[in-house]
Amino acid sequence: MTRPVQHLANAVVLTGPALADTYYLICAGIRYTRRNGYTPDRFRALQETLGNAAAAAAHPRHRDDAPTPEIAHSPPDELIGAQEAAHMLGLSKRQVQRIARSLDGRLAAGRWVFDRAAVAAYHAHRKAS
CATH class of the missing domain: 1.10.238 (Recoverin; domain 1)
Known part of the structure; x- marks a missing residue:
């Protein structure tokens, strides 16, 4: 079983609950910086990347191999x-x-x-x- 946090040479690998916790902390940090009058723009890319990774890891057992239909959004x-x-x-x-x-x-x-x-x-x- 892999550990939820792994330290590599110049990288950190987050999995499982550590990934979700890190995403939560980034979101909380963005709210804090906004509340104190700073612009959190430099954290947005990290927030988006962690959010996508956390969402993908949220349901690892579910596999749906049907392609997403290419359609225009409805009104x-x-x-x-x-x-x-x-x-x-x-x-x-x-x-x-x-x-x-x-x-x-x-x-x-x-x-x-x-x-x-x-x-x-x-x-x-x-x-x-």
Whole structure:
């Protein structure tokens, strides 16, 4: 089993909880610097990189090999919630949340929203497979 923090010659490798903790601390540091009147621009790239890595590592057991459909984003009235996407796909709401990134989903006010066209394209691709 690998350790969550590994020190190399001039690099540090973060995995598991250490990666999530580091991302949290960077976000807290950005909030602190903004609150004290400084611009946190120099930390943005680090925050984005750690956020992407933490999101990718969050669900390592889930493997969804369906390609993300290439579509234009729908207007706001074409956005649907996880429950409606689940109904369209014949899945549970939780299963839809697990594959949300493959469905081009995004969090809005703490809830997953999806483009109706992306869900339909994903469903068509799954039926064809």
